[in-house]
Amino acid sequence: MPVAAPAPARSSSAAARRSHAERGEAREDTRTRLVRAGIETVLERGWAASGVDTILRAVGVPKGSFYHYFPSKDDFGYAVLEGYQAFFLKRLGRCFGGDVPGRCLREQFDAFLAESLDGMARHGWRRGCLVGALGQELGGLHEGFRGRLLASLDAWGEVLARAIAAAQARGEVRPGLDPRQTARGFWAAWEGAVLRARLARDGGPLEAAVADFRRLVAPD
Template sequence: MPRDTRGQLLETGLAMLLRQGYSGLGIQAVLREAGVPKGSFYHFFSSKEDFALQVVDAYMAEVHKGLDVALGDTALSPLDRVRRFFELSRDKYESEGRLGCLLGGLGQELAGISETFQGKIEGCFAVIVGRIADCLEEARQQGQLPADNDPQHMANLLLNCWEGAALRSRLWRDTAPLDAMLDFYFSAARSA
């Protein structure tokens, strides 16, 4: 993410949203931590909600980079590429203090009270699922998955399991739930 003023605010906001959630996020605290004057915030963002939504967009740009790196690595089999995406995500969570997925955290906090965030987060998840499903379809065509498997269903199941494991990983401050989930899912997928 660029280190311009807007980029600084988004980067700081991402870290703070992961640690404190939306309800605990204060604009003054973001400005203080980013070392940016108050007027700068309202130059780039119309409100706290607009700011958080733009943080989600910045987060998704990073997710897309991870998807591109992992799913684009044709030296790996399709299933191994999908697993690699989640391993890269796990490593990122580890580097950020095992706080898990921003989408999952905000979704748990806000989906029941904000249709805007519910739609935004579900849209982000749908994009991730779609890209994973495409790779799982390739795995199905290559015989890595049974011919009657539905790649869209398998991708949704994988993301659902991942988000649950990410929550447990955050609670435990340990990546073990993520690793166990990946081992279970890919073992089951290969043997189904």
Template sequence: MSVMEKDTRSVILATGQTIMSRKGFSGVGLTEILAEAGVPKGSFYHYFKSKDAFGQALLDAYFEDYLAGIDAILAKPGLTGAERLMLYFANWCENQGAFDCQGRCLAVKLGAEVSDLSEPMRLALKAGTNGIIARMQAMIEAGAADGSLRTQGSAADMAATLYYQWLGASVMVKILRMHEPFEKAMEATRLSLGL
């Protein structure tokens, strides 16, 4: 793929992510995405076999960027495991509490919608969220090792439980359009981690 082709593909994906983070997957047609991206309609099928394939590529690109952000937190020098994990959750609150509490997370926005409609998209969501949980597990393990966290049970179980809790809080923030679910999730997180 040439540089120009990569750029066009990236523009289509970025435009799709922006629109779908507001309207969902089913609520957006390809014509709207391509018009906003300034790409001719016939070009879409040069890059993606179908809207489903586009959705999978969109989620893959989204999680690649999202996981890179977590990796940047993991790479920050001089922080304890607890500090890294709390920084991650502070970023979560900031990103998901933005735009009148409508957030930007495609796992929150598309998870329930597409998981029953598209197996490839469900698998992309599963791989991406598993990547998040694995990185949370690494932060919990580091916090247990450096003494900044105290947990009951395995780090893997704690990471999964915390992720599920925060995902639910993100949905409730969207429904209520207030930050209280994040405040409750943060309290429960701090309690669970002995902070």
């Protein structure tokens, strides 16, 4: 009876490479989970009330792991803000970017409003906007956060300004409006509406902010 040939032995170098890759993936997964837990905790409790121990309990990792990835709470905060910014820019891309071509500006705002209402209602109106919350809590006190928060708002403004300019070219927006200035005005009004919606536990302020913007930009 023929005997099956033994499987070739895995080289030690190949095993080491695989082990190194697996450890890297595990480290990245832990870091990602810490950042995600940080976003959720800060959204609901604010920065000052979001202790490291609370976040570690949510993820189930020891304190040493936290300081392995983040030398300080500020470094963790920067990573949390970057994670939220990546999430929000994806939302803006879905609503105002080129992901769904052919939609008019009204339809783009409908999509953005629907996602925003769904997200806040799903969490019982306990969560608002991380950028707005951190701006109120730290913008006047912490220079490192202040610069990053302004950069986040600037990036949002650029996305919306491009959508407004494109709509202007299609005749959907009054020709005399400056797209960048108009976009900055919307985000200022939107942040106030998010705060009010969270306090009222109702989506009316968000709907009013979008309706006011539509009246502002509508062609004569």
